[in-house]
Amino acid sequence: MKILEDIKVNGIRVDTEVFSRLAVEVAQKAKFNEDKVNEFAGWKVKINSRKDMDKFREQFNLPILAKTDKGVTKYDRNVLAEYAKTCIGAKYIYDARSANRELSAISNVSSVVTQKSLSNSRIYPQYRRSVTNRIFTADPNLIAMPQSCREAVIPEDGNILIVADWKSQELMVAASLSHQNDLVQDIMNGVDIFIPIAQQANSTRKEAKIAVYGLMYGQTYSGLALALGISVELATSIQQVFLSKYPNLAQFLIETKDNIQKTGYAETAIQKRRIPIAQFGFSNQHNVNRGLNFTIQGTASDFTDEVLNSDLNAELNKISGRVIVPVFDSMICEAPLGKLEEASAIITYFMQKIPTDLGFPMAVKIKAGANWAEAGGLQDTTIFKQPEEINPFMRAISM
Secondary structure: OHHHHHHHHHOEEEOOHHHHHHHHHHHHHHHHHHHHHHHHHOOOOOOOOHHHHHHHHHHOOOOOOOEOOOOOEOOOHHHHHHHHOOOHHHHHHHHHHHHHHHHHHHHHHHHHHHHHOOOOOEEOOEEEEOOOOOEEEEOOOOOOOOHHHHHHEOOOOOEEEEEEEEOOHHHHHHHHHOOOHHHHHHHHOOOOOHHHHHHHHOOOHHHHHHHHHHHHOOOOHHHHHHHHOOOHHHHHHHHHHHHHHOHHHHHHHHHHHHHHHHHOEEEOOOOOOEEEHHHHOOOHHHHHHHHHHHHHHHHHHHHHHHHHOOOHHHHHHOOOOEEEEEEOOEEEEEEEHHHHHHHHHHHHHHHHHHHHHOOOOOOEEEEEEOOHHHHHHOOOOEEEOOOOOOOHHHHHHHO
């Protein structure tokens, strides 16, 4: 893939000072919440001590919500989140633990970046493939690092960083494969499909979204309920509401898993990559579920490969822009500030045209900012429609 080779040579520019500042800020947040826990309880609580957590729970009459296989009371994130709904002290514990985890992750990423970055403040990570063929970076793993650390990924001086990603990519793949055309059109038109599902199932939008994507990942009802901290009944209800609304997709999921069960293989729709599900190493049903995930997410990863083998970077180079790094369903790029609209049109053209030509219409979200964190969260989403063939890049700007 010609673009990936350019990416490896150019590296990723980073601001290493961001990590030091973040470490101080998060450490202060952790200490603040730990002090609030002690103030609330009236004694020094070791928040990672099971003995102290037992004492805290008994002091404030909190119920036992979960136990390990050996019958030991659990105090994981789901349990603490439930406690936090009625006990402010439990919320302090939850926030303190979260801050400590983030601090540890920042330290780990900072250490890797410091070791890997050269005098030009660039990192040259390794590029690997997930089991579904998604490209990801290692040393450091950009997708796994804390969201706050994304602030350290920056463009060249005078440039703006652009994040382009396919909107609801895996859901669009499943909708296209199942010929669920109304779902395709809803997503293309920017309709929020999760709100009516949540309303009908009496759940939150977040729960509905995670439950729907759980179907794409082959997640069981019990596994989904555990992940969301909700009842199995509610998890089941959300997914049934979605499947009844989109029957073609429901039938596709059944038939795909049946075929995987029968053949012992899972296959992507574009590049026809085929793998034996036995290599996942789980029980047969779990392997089948993983095979479904491979079919959908692997097909989505095919799009990334096709884009990385296109002329996208060559066209961006003409306006002094470039692709910085692919991150799962996103392309992180950069261009001169005055060329933002033109660069956005170029990126959108390739990211829409390639999957659309393969029979998978896609909407593309474009965000921009001074760094990856800002581009990922502070700018409004722009969805460009499929550009015309005549002068496509400039046509895309005006739409």
